[in-house]
Amino acid sequence: MATFISHSIAETAALGEQWGRAASAGWLVGLSGDLGAGKTLLAGGLARGLGVTGRVPSPTFALVHEYPGGRLPLWHLDLYRLTTRAEIAAAGLESYLCRPQGVVVVEWIERWLEEQSGPLAPGVRMRRVEIKIAGDAERRITYEDFGG
């Protein structure tokens, strides 16, 4: 388990960007954190690190945004409007959670994992990330890698 303390929006985005530059195909980044913690911000940084240009808005309503333009294809999911595995599957999102050809970043990943904290399936490499609001600008970002 690693911990990163971010003091600003810029630092959170930069952490994502660093992860994006190092990302390889078949990687899933699962994000947890309250409304306003900075999940979309971190995902946006990750997209930029992969070479995605342009906006990376919140996928809350669309549920999934696809970015084919970077070094690897990126899928940005948001499970905020769904609560259980059954609902996520019914929305047709299950198939996104294992994409060997690209990178997947999922906001509100706990909605999928429910009680489980480990990897999603054999062969899936996952970084489980928790963002805690520690102050008006400060965020405590902890993460742990599973699988691979």
Added chain:
Amino acid sequence: MTLLAIETSCDETGVAIIREGRVLSNVVASQTAIHAEYGGVVPELATREHLRNFMPVAAEALRQASVTPAGLDAVAVTRGPGLPSALLAGLKAGQALAFCLRKPIAGIHHLEAHLYSPWILADPPRGDFAQFEPSVSLVASGGHTLLVHVRGLFNHRVLGATLDDAAGECFDKIGKLMGLAYPAGAQIDRLAADGNPKAFQFPRPMLAEANDDFSFAGLKTSVRYFLEKNPGLLDDPRRLRDVCASAQAAIVEVLAGKTARAARRLGARCVTASGGVACNNALRRELAAACAQAGMRLRLAERVFSTDNAAMIGILAERKLMAGAGEMDLDAEIEPNWALPLA
């Protein structure tokens, strides 16, 4: 031309029958009513619901219009952007219908349909393109917030868009922070009507910046900090209404302010607004005031055509097909990432 239009890009399953610019029927199987019962989350969103809803909704649209499938001259369907599995449900249904009827099918851009929806009258429901004029247009909903320069009919360029949360999403998430049920936008509008919009000062993100982009994530976060620093505030119904009014004022001032400013800069004589957030009463007032001051005409989408619906898809498709545009192959694919052209 009699046309059956299908909309399934996100939550709503919509089917409409259009004839010569008139909306003969417009049926939406809204999942929002079901959502509210679950306090902010959505059971069986999207795909499976579209499959379940499509046949009854289509049958009802045909029945209300007194049209049989054999009486259709064309089919129209939302091809993108949207949730792939949801788009696929509508696109394949439309293609199957067009194939059986041996009629053309149009693939329509969901945001383009919103963009031209202010040119649909509600009573009686029909296209009003005789009145069309170039405009600067705000499209604001739960999933989208963009500013578009409409230079002519079907000649438009995106000026700016949200960098993070959409305006409707900001309403819903601020509502969630205040403990309101989903979807919170309409409730905030209602509660804000009796609140003081100047009671609390929230930031007006990007209002002062020279570009036409929006950002609402920071506003959401500042409401969060504010509520954490003022525990118990929400227990007082009067203060709750003040928070609603103050947060709403921040969103609405940014939307109306940037729209009016872009219109002045581009010399537009008309402003339009569409999408679910265009139902918000404060936004309608703010846009009306800004346009009156600048001597610009304001054209707001009728409420029934603001949220996702198939009538706007069909009205646009009929215009396009008549102009020899919009038709797609029977095996054409969905376009989940379809973007409008940029300025």
